Amino acid sequence: METISFEIMGEAQAQGRPRAGKSFSGKTVLYDPATSRDFKKYVKLVASQHKPQELITGPVHLEMTFYQPTPKKYHTKPKQALIEAGLLLPVTKPDVDNLAKGVKDGLTKIIWQDDSQVVSMLVRKFYSMTPRVEVQISY
Template sequence: MNQIAFEIVGQPVAQGRPRAGKSFTGKTVLYDPAKSRDFKQYVKLVASQHKPQELIQGPIHLELTFYQPTPKKYQTRPKQELIAAGLLLPTTKPDVDNLAKGVKDGLFKVIWQDDSQVVSITVKKLYSMTPRVDVLISY
């Protein structure tokens, strides 16, 4: 089984709700919020540095670990020890499925051909002083 592993440095951004607007011809169009669109472009840029020779064709197992910034109230020694032990976890927004959607959209047509190839996803959300996303793709 082959693997691709890389890190996306910076605070993870969840996939936002589509926004509606009007085109010049008066038709309603849907578009991504700017923050989500910019994060997906950043994911594409980082992933392109680790892409395989050809797009992956078979089944894919995806592991995503999102490291959220540690709130100021948790930056004390006792709270940091709980975080290091894995006992204090982020239960605030954004949801893990919205975080994963943004990364999956960024990897589409860079690492794999179609999202339907992803047969399993493991997603974790943790605290860290250095926000980032760890990506592990097994195929």
């Protein structure tokens, strides 16, 4: 089994709900919100530096750890100690499934053929002074 690991530095953006608009011909079109679209482009850029020789076509096991920025109210020494011990966890939005969706979409056609190849997924989120996403792909 082979493994690809990398970090996506910065705060992860959750996959937003599709927005509806009108095209020049009057048809209704759906599009990604700008923040989701920009984050996916950034994921593609980082992932392209770690891509395999050929796109993965078999089953994929995916692990993602999201490190969210620590709120200012938790910048005290006792709260920081709890965060470092893993006892104070983010139970606020965004949801882990929305965070994971943005990364999975960004890895499609760069690392694997389609995100339906992901057969198992472990997604976690923690607080950190350095927001980032740690990605590990096993295939």
